[in-house]
Amino acid sequence: MFTPWGEALIHSWYQQTLARLSHLPNVRKVTIQTNLSCSLDWIEQANPDCLALWATFHPEWSTLDRFVEKCEILLDRGIRFSVGVVGFPQFREAIATLRQRLPQNVYLWINAVKAELPQLAAEDRAFFQSLDPLYELNTQHYFSLGKSCRAGASVISVDGEGNIRRCHFIKEAIGNLYDPAFESVLFERPCTNETCHCHIGYVHLDELELEKVFGSGILERVPIAYQ
Numbered sequence: 104m105f106t107p108w109g110e111a112l113i114h115s116w117y118q119q120t121l122a123r124l125s126h127l128p129n130v131r132k133v134t135i136q137t138n139l140s141c142s143l144d145w146i147e148q149a150n151p152d153c154l155a156l157w158a159t160f161h162p163e164w165s166t167l168d169r170f171v172e173k174c175e176i177l178l179d180r181g182i183r184f185s186v187g188v189v190g191f192p193q194f195r196e197a198i199a200t201l202r203q204r205l206p207q208n209v210y211l212w213i214n215a216v217k218a219e220l221p222q223l224a225a226e227d228r229a230f231f232q233s234l235d236p237l238y239e240l241n242t243q244h245y246f247s248l249g250k251s252c253r254a255g256a257s258v259i260s261v262d263g264e265g266n267i268r269r270c271h272f273i274k275e276a277i278g279n280l281y282d283p284a285f286e287s288v289l290f291e292r293p294c295t296n297e298t299c300h301c302h303i304g305y306v307h308l309d310e311l312e313l314e315k316v317f318g319s320g321i322l323e324r325v326p327i328a329y330q
């Protein structure tokens with residue numbers, strides 16, 4: 104899963120890389136966070152059984168028509184994707200319209216703005232939950248210190264230099280992907296952070312058992328119920 108700074112898919116080299124990775128026999132899933140602002144012509148070269156997208160709609164930067172049009176291309180090409188929107192109350196109308204325009208089998212998730220939750224009106228919170236059945240799951244800071252987490256064992260974060268970290272949230276490197284013996288650093292260890300509050304982290308916390316909710320869609324954030 105690529106988690107780029109900024110939008111990566113506007114660059115042809117990211118498009119080609121994703122398409123190539125999706126055909127490798129040892130790659131089960133390749134996915135990327137994107138705002139779908141790019142051309143989707145390259146999708147034709149990708150393997151739809153392997154490529155998946157984590158798409159986000161930004162009502163302040165894109166139009167609904169343009170975004171939905173891109174989603175329709177993905178649906179036509181058989182690419183699995185989820186759609187996310189930041190849970191600001193001022194986006195309610197745009198989010199409701201987006202939900203109406205997407206087929207029901209496309210998962211629309213609301214990214215909870217944790218810093219603003221104490222001020223969020225109960226009605227807004229209920230609205231977000233009514234559209235995203237997993238919204239409340241994303242409103243938590245999960246106590247993770249000392250808890251067992253797959254990050255560092257079956258899940259790792261790798262930067263451009265090959266440095267391996269357990270996850271995005273623990274800065275200490277545990278090895279390097281270019282070390283021939285890199286697999287020796289992959290083992291279960293307790294979390295060293297107090298809490299974990301981002302989907303790409305807490306979905307790997309063993310005690311939450313979220314693999315039972317997301318199954319093979321855990322990277323692109325597509326729950327089993329929508330697969």
Ligand code: SF4
Pocket residue numbers: 247252253254269270271272273293294295296298299300303304305307308
């Ligand atoms: S619980 Fe979160 S912060 Fe802790 S190791 Fe797992 S992903 Fe990283």
